Amino acid sequence: MTHDPFPIPWYSSGIEHIWLPYTQMKTAAKPLPVVSTQGCRIKLADGRELIDGIASWWSACHGYNHPHILQAIETQLRAMPHVMFGGLVHEPALTLARRLSEIAPEGLNRVFFADSGSVAVEVALKIALQYWRNKGNSKKDRFICFKDGYHGDTLGAMSVSDPEKSLHKAFRNSIIKQYVLDIPHDEYGFAEFDSLLAGVHGNVAGLIIEPLVQGAGGMRFHSADILGEIYRIAKKHNILFIADEIATGFYRTGNLFACNEAGIAPDLMCIGKALTGGTITLAATLAREDIFAAFLSDNPDDAFMHGPTFMANPLACAAANAALDLFQLAVSGGQSSVKENASANCKLQTANWPMRIEAIESQLAKELEPCRALPGVIDVRVKGAIGVVQMEPSMDVRALRPKFVERGVWVRPFKDIIYLMPPLVITPEELGVLTEAVVSTLRDA
Numbered sequence: 260m261t262h263d264p265f266p267i268p269w270y271s272s273g274i275e276h277i278w279l280p281y282t283q284m285k286t287a288a289k290p291l292p293v294v295s296t297q298g299c300r301i302k303l304a305d306g307r308e309l310i311d312g313i314a315s316w317w318s319a320c321h322g323y324n325h326p327h328i329l330q331a332i333e334t335q336l337r338a339m340p341h342v343m344f345g346g347l348v349h350e351p352a353l354t355l356a357r358r359l360s361e362i363a364p365e366g367l368n369r370v371f372f373a374d375s376g377s378v379a380v381e382v383a384l385k386i387a388l389q390y391w392r393n394k395g396n397s398k399k400d401r402f403i404c405f406k407d408g409y410h411g412d413t414l415g416a417m418s419v420s421d422p423e424k425s426l427h428k429a430f431r432n433s434i435i436k437q438y439v440l441d442i443p444h445d446e447y448g449f450a451e452f453d454s455l456l457a458g459v460h461g462n463v464a465g466l467i468i469e470p471l472v473q474g475a476g477g478m479r480f481h482s483a484d485i486l487g488e489i490y491r492i493a494k495k496h497n498i499l500f501i502a503d504e505i506a507t508g509f510y511r512t513g514n515l516f517a518c519n520e521a522g523i524a525p526d527l528m529c530i531g532k533a534l535t536g537g538t539i540t541l542a543a544t545l546a547r548e549d550i551f552a553a554f555l556s557d558n559p560d561d562a563f564m565h566g567p568t569f570m571a572n573p574l575a576c577a578a579a580n581a582a583l584d585l586f587q588l589a590v591s592g593g594q595s596s597v598k599e600n601a602s603a604n605c606k607l608q609t610a611n612w613p614m615r616i617e618a619i620e621s622q623l624a625k626e627l628e629p630c631r632a633l634p635g636v637i638d639v640r641v642k643g644a645i646g647v648v649q650m651e652p653s654m655d656v657r658a659l660r661p662k663f664v665e666r667g668v669w670v671r672p673f674k675d676i677i678y679l680m681p682p683l684v685i686t687p688e689e690l691g692v693l694t695e696a697v698v699s700t701l702r703d704a
């Protein structure tokens with residue numbers, strides 16, 4: 260037995276019974292026990308504090324323990340922690356559905372709640388399949404998706420993620436085959452993309468894409484022009500356009516939704532991650548009214564057949580409404596107490612969000628730039644509040660993880676990249692600590 264680095268009873272008695280995500284349990288370093296969070300900081304059991312450079316898998320957009328979100332959850336907890344959503348509805352869910360419809364790209368008017376991003380993707384895929392079936396076309400049963408894409412870990416979501424490079428390689432032979440294409444980047448690429456879609460559209464229900472930024476597949480960017488052109492070609496061939504904004508939504512790329520930068524309105528849109536400010540799991544699939552209308556019929560079989568047990572959990576919806584308050588998004592006229600509460604709880608939050616993201620973007624660009632000159636670095640790129648340093652594929656970036664902890668920051672390099680996606684409320688000083696940790700860790704590597 261090696262020396263126990265964390266002599267805490269719950270840690271040493273529980274660690275032998277837990278199975279961790281994406282982890283080779285035989286060789287991985289022991290996970291760090293956390294006791295609390297606050298603002299942009301994570302406090303470890305041994306008293307150390309880490310500045311969070313990745314906002315708990317990109318979700319904690321308002322920082323941790325924001326008083327306005329905590330208060331909304333506490334109030335909801337006393338009234339009703341949960342009730343089933345079949346045959347029953349409640350204020351937090353209906354208010355949230357209305358507010359999301361108001362802020363979403365034009366026409367996305369119907370909200371189906373799910374309990375995680377992967378499930379929201381499954382819901383979008385199933386809606387697209389059943390949409391065509393309800394319209395009498397059962398041949399459209401495949402999807403177009405992209406290399407380096409990532410849409411979640413469930414079987415359907417895995418099928419539309421990159422089958423070679425993603426986290427899903429091991430399951431390659433057990434998942435439905437989809438059309439996995441390169442994101443076109445020039446005129447030649449678009450012509451090829453167009454003729455591919457012309458050839459297969461008869462059996463394609465939809466196209467799914469992470470707009471502007473492919474996240475877990477490797478943090479690759481494409482321009483708003485490219486996104487707009489992909490949209491135009493998909494629509495031309497009668498293919499539903501599904502935007503997976505689970506990572507990009509809520510200002511991460513600079514606009515409220517990444518689709519806004521291209522001025523496009525998808526047929527279906529998935530959101531999650533930052534939706535509750537990173538406090539409780541909640542995701543949603545938004546649909547255009549004409550998609551929804553294809554499910555209205557006298558035939559019970561035309562109804563959409565999906566319903567998670569904890570769908571639209573009231574605590575999660577209350578948290579999401581509070582997170583939207585902090586973004587000052589579509590605050591309802593009738594609920595001025597919510598509005599007052601939000602601004603009393605958070606003077607900081609009155610800032611202009613696109614401007615704040617721009618400030619993060621230029622600080623990331625300026626302070627990560629020196630990495631370009633360091634050995635092993637192939638590329639440095641920044642989009643909104645996302646900063647990426649791409650390394651040579653031969654480099655073992657995972658080995659750098661403990662070095663970041665030693666420097667007092669929480670950064671998790673994966674594949675061939677080191678990236679920062681901090682809480683959007685991070686101060687310039689805290690962000691400076693993060694970028695300095697990246698630069699000096701690479702310098703010493």
Ligand SMILES: *Cc1c(COP(=O)(O)O)cnc(C)c1O
Nearest residue numbers: 375376377409410411474505506
């Ligand atoms: C994280 C993520 C998902 C999956 O969400 P979970 O809540 O982890 O199931 C799907 N799509 C994208 C783009 C994501 O970043």
